[in-house]
Amino acid sequence: MRTDFDAIVVGGGPAGTSFARKAAEGGMNVLVIEKKKDFGVPVRCGEGFSERWNQVLEMNVSDADLGARMKGAAVFAPNGKKIVLVNDQTTGYVLERKMFDKRLALEAGRAGATLLPKSLAIGLVKEGNKTTGLRALHEGVEKVFKAPLIVSAEGMEAKIAREAGFDCKYDPYDVDACVEYEMVGVKCEPLIALWFGNEIAPRGYAWVFPKGVDYANVGIGVGGSTGADPKKLLDDFIGNHPEFFGDATVVEVKGGVISVGAPIKKMTSDGFMVIGTAAHQVDPIHGGGIGLAIEAGLIAAKHALKAFESGDYSDAALSGYEKEWRGLEEEKLGKRLKLRHVIEKLSDDDFNHVFNETRSKDLDEVLNGHFQGLAARIVLKRPSLLKVLKVLI
Amino acid sequence: MAVKVNHSKCIGCAGCVGVCPVLALTLEENKLSCDASKCIDCGACIKICPFGALSKGDSK
Known part of the structure; x- marks a missing residue:
């Protein structure tokens, strides 16, 4: 050659x-x-791929190439309150x-x-x-x-x-350690589902990414510097939700370490x-x-x-590459990093409170980097959160 | 010094390679190895391994 x-x-x-x-x-x-x-x-991730990326692929792909269609996202607070969000970032696919x-x-x-x-x-x-x-x-x-x-x-x-x-080089603080099972027999909706909470997943979250009507990627990521055991937490999470996983069995074990820091x-x-x-x-x-x-x-x-x-x-x-890439993504990713650093400082009780004040529309705005409205409303009702949320206001 | 790899637990995700400050870890095909002449025993890889596949080796 x-x-x-x-x-x-x-x-x-x-x-x-x-x-x-x-x-x-x-x-x-x-x-x-x-x-x-x-x-x-080996597959090392949840395989989620949002709608908007279809515009950047520069390749002809069919729905079959892209896997299971997702109609939006469902986010759960530690107390179980659920908010469903549908926009071009949450609709998309779970790839194979x-x-x-x-x-x-x-x-x-x-x-x-x-x-x-x-x-x-x-x-x-x-x-x-x-x-x-x-x-x-x-x-x-x-x-x-x-x-x-x-x-x-x-x-x-x-x-x-x-x-x-x-x-x-990755600092352990800037990564999540993740374990994921592909499971069949799961009761799932065509929504990317995320569970937050320090007991469920310290500095991370648990997820269900459906790949069909009865099978899904089910995983947990924890902050890399926490030393928490994601495999044990995932087994606990599955055991605590028989309504979804009572009849489910594992067909593949996946996992890895993902980046959650700055470029x-x-x-x-x-x-x-x-x-x-x-x-x-x-x-x-x-x-x-x-x-x-x-x-x-x-x-x-x-x-x-x-x-x-x-x-x-x-x-x-x-360097034109870096300049063009930063122009497209840097501001958005920077705001999301700021948001992450706030979320990981919230106690489960604070998170529940924040979620009680949050509507689907607020979540949409927050994901697009507009934090002020929601943050100000929350601080008015729970002034003790000003210290954590002030960076967003 | 070198970390010990439990190959029955390791799935070859390579997360440890990315956090190693001294480039002591290598994943070839799906087999992870640690270069004892480079490892400084800092424990970063042990902490972040999702599968608990790494542990402190015997110091010599």
Whole structure:
């Protein structure tokens, strides 16, 4: 096989294969290195994908490609009060990631990218200070690939990006530890359901993401710095809700660690781009990152193609990607991080109080970053919450 | 020093790799390993592992 490329992508998840598809469509010779033998496994998330991301996919997909249709979200307070919310962020799909990631990889291959599973990236190739390629173990044999551009789409691990000097390390405070069962025999509605509360899931939440009329992803995430045991909490949660899970059984165990912090400070350098979860491009409220990863991959490819045409792969040339991405997502994600930091300070009693004052319309506004109305109303009724909520007013 | 990996509990999610401050952990295919020459025994990986698959190794 050839060893010289225009770009080498490390990681075959949604960010990496979306980058590869668009860059290859534009004429670049792209190599995608994937350490596993196939794409999309093991699944490490709830597989939620909101409606609005259909607009950024740049790919023809049918409902069948996208999995189970969701009509909205249901949020539960610790005391069980439920609020249903329907908007373009809560309607969408619960994907079958094994199929979806493979479809993205297929389209990258169709566009002309070279995909190389069973290949572990082990280090950068340097000439002086300049990165000129990548070393990888392919089926245990070391190979050297050359390219003027390396793209880290490495997800949580980000070892190559960290070797290149990017600050991708995750602090335990900025992650949730998650355990999830795919269960059949679940009584579920076509709604993404979330349960909050410090007893249910310290600094996190429990979820039911339906994948059909009787089966769903059922999971719990807890703050990574809490030391709580998500598997025990998930078993407790399931045991405490026989009305949903009384007849259910586990068909698959999944889990992982998800990013719930801020994006990294810098996403490009000379001949290098970082995209997706490696760049911490994840929603800090629910830990969703599939749509953000695809969007980042496609934006990065657009700017990589400009570099390909001009031959200028300098940081200045590539940084257009970061600027464009921040313009689209930074403000919204920043507000959501602020909201997360407030939610995790609420006691269960405070949370119940907040929820008693909250209508579906308020939740819609809050998710869109308009906190003032609701926060002010809550503080009027419970002034002790001013200390926690004042950052939102 | 090195953390011990209980391979019957580990599902290969790689979350630990992302929090390791010294890049001591590697996930190859679905097999996690720890480089004893790099590990500083900080315990970050043990704390965040969702499956309780990591524990303190014997110091030598």
